[in-house]
Amino acid sequence: MIAHLPMYDVPANRAAHRRLWQALQDHLPDAPNFTQPSVDLMVDWLSPELYLSQTCGLPYRAALHGQVQLIATPDNQIPNCPPGYYCSVLLARRGAVPDLAANDFTLAYNEPLSQSGWAAPQSIGLTGATRLQTGGHAASARAVLEGRADLAAVDALTWHFLTRDWDKAAGLEICAITPATPTLPYITALGQNAAALREALRQAILSIGLKDRQTLQIFDLVEINAEAYLQLPLPPTP
Template sequence: MIAAFPMYDRPEVAATWDRLWHLFRAAYGNGPQQQTRDGDLWDTWKSPDLLLAQTCGFPYRTRLKDKVALIGAPDHGILEAPAGHYCSVVAAHRRCEGQNLPALDGATLAYNEPLSQSGWAAVWRHFDQHNIRIGPRLQSGSHRESAQMVAQGTADFAALDIISWKLMERYDDFAADLVVIDMTPPTPALPFISACYQDVERIQKALRDAIQTLTSGQREELYLQGLVTLPQSSYEAVPNPPAP
C-alpha cells in the first residue's frame, strides 16, 4: 500500500507529518511503514495501491474524481477561510506595500504549475472577476519557487496557497521581502484521497483519530486541526481556467 502527504511536506515539518502517518497507521491497523516521498505524484494518486494521500482540488476535479475516493478536506484552523477550505494570497514585492489589486494589471505572474488551484485557477478567476489582466506568465515549479521569483524581481507577483505562504513566513527569510496585496475567495481545501476500493469511513475515522492524537502544538505546526467531509460537488463547482 502507498501513503503520501506531499502538499505541505517540507524539511522543517517532515517529522510531524511522519508522526501523523504513524498515528494513522496505528488507528487504521494497517499500511506501509513509511510515507512515499520520492515517487511521481500522478503515479501515487492513481495507484490502485493508494491507501491515503493528499492532492490538489484542480487535479482532483479534472482528472482524478472518477478514479479515486474522496476522504475529506483539512480543517486548517485559520481565520482566512472556514474549515475545509483555503485560499490564495496574492503576493508582490514589499516595495508594493500599500498598493491594491488594480496595480497588478498586466503584471508578470509566477505560477507553480498549470493544474494548480491556488497558484493558477484561483488567481485567474479572481483577476477575471475584477476585470484585471494577468500579463506574462512564468512557470516556477512550486509555490516556494514562485515566491522566490517575486522576491528576486523575476516576476511581479504570485498567487500562493495560504498554508504554503504561512510556512514560508515561518521558515524562509525571503518571505520578509514580500507583501500580501489581496486574497482570493475561499475554495475547498486540498483533498485527502484513497483508491476507489478502499473503506472510506474506516479511513476517515482513522485520520480523524490520528489528527486528534497529535499534540496541539503539532496540529498548529501542520495547520491541521481536523478533517471535514465535503461532497465531490463542492470541488466540481469551482470554475476551471484556461491554460496559462
C-alpha cells in the same frame, strides 16, 4: 501500497508528519509505511495501489473525480475561511505592488493544475501579461523577491509556513486575497475503505500533541462532498 502526504512536507514539518502517520498506524495496524512520492504525482493518485495521499482541488475535478475516493478535507484554520476551506494570497515585493487593474505584470505560478497557484488568480482576473511557471509555491515567492516576476499566487497555508520558516518572507507583502474554496482533500483508491480511513485519520489528528497539530496546521477533518469541488470552473490553460 502508496502512502504519502506530499503537499506540505517541508523540512520543518517532517517529524510531525511522521508522528501523525504513526498515530494513524496505531488506529489502523494494517496501514502501510510512508512511501516516497513519484516524480509525477498523478501516477500515484491514479494507481489502484493508492492507500492515502493529498491532492489539490483542481486535479481532483480535472482528472481524479470518479477515479479516486475522497476521504475528508483537513481543517487548517485559515483566517477568514470556513472550516475545510482556504484561499490564496497574491504576493508582491514589499513597496513594489504592480497595477493589478492594468494586469500588466508577470505572474509567477507553480503549475497549470494548481487551484491556489493558477485557478484562484484567474478567478479574480489576475492573469498577468506574461507568466512564469516555477514548479512550486515557494519558488514562485522567490521569483517575486528576486525580481523575475511581479506577482505570485500562493495558497494561504504555504504562506503561513513561509513566514514561519523563510527569513526573507518579510520582503514580500500581500496585495490581494482570493475567495475561499475547498482545501486540498485526502484521497484513496476506489478499492479502499474510505470511511475507515476517515475515522482513523481523524483520531490520529486528535491524538497527536497540540504542538504537532500547530506545526502541521491541521486541527480536524471536515467532510466536503465532491460537488463542492466540481462546481468550480476549470481555468484556461496558461
